[in-house]
Amino acid sequence: MKRSPKDxxxxxxTDAMRDQEVLRANKELAAYFQGLRTxxxxxxxxxxxxxxxxERERLDAARRRPLPGLKPVAVPxxxxxxxxxxxxxxxxxxxxxxxxxxxxxxxxxxxxxIEAIVGPSDExxxxxxxx
Numbered sequence: 001m002k003r004s005p006k007d008x009x010x011x012x013x014t015d016a017m018r019d020q021e022v023l024r025a026n027k028e029l030a031a032y033f034q035g036l037r038t039x040x041x042x043x044x045x046x047x048x049x050x051x052x053x054x055e056r057e058r059l060d061a062a063r064r065r066p067l068p069g070l071k072p073v074a075v076p077x078x079x080x081x082x083x084x085x086x087x088x089x090x091x092x093x094x095x096x097x098x099x100x101x102x103x104x105x106x107x108x109x110x111x112x113x114i115e116a117i118v119g120p121s122d123e124x125x126x127x128x129x130x131x
Contacts, residue, residue, distance in 0.1 A: 019068035022052045026068075 025045040032042035056064060066072040 015065060018052065021048055022068045025049050 025048040028037055028045035029042055029049070031037040032039070032045070
């Protein structure tokens with residue numbers, strides 16, 4: 001449901017007041033760690049910060065306002081999921097690395113049995129000199 005312009009102004013004023021309150025709470029908390037405030041004041045500041053974070057988590061990422069004291073950043077059109085594509089070179093390197101780590105760990109566990117099947121590792125082969 002779309003808000004009326006009057007509601008938008010009221011919401012903006014409330015948001016601005018909330019931002020100022022969160023900035024003040026951050027300063028109070030920093031002052032507590034410097035020994036300038038009591039634990040009671042720090043707990044009150046934490047309540048304000050936690051309430052702000054909970055409210056912010058409920059909002060959609062595209063509709064979130066920037067954190068108090070920071071400039072707005074561009075929101076990506078689609079959230080990037082950090083997975084590798086199956087055919088990419090990075091995925092191939094990662095799978096080779098995992099395979100190498102697996103064979104190295106298996107070699108460490110049962111060296112005599114594995115050497116009979118696989119042969120000596122590169123390090124052991126370089127130690128042996130041909131006669």
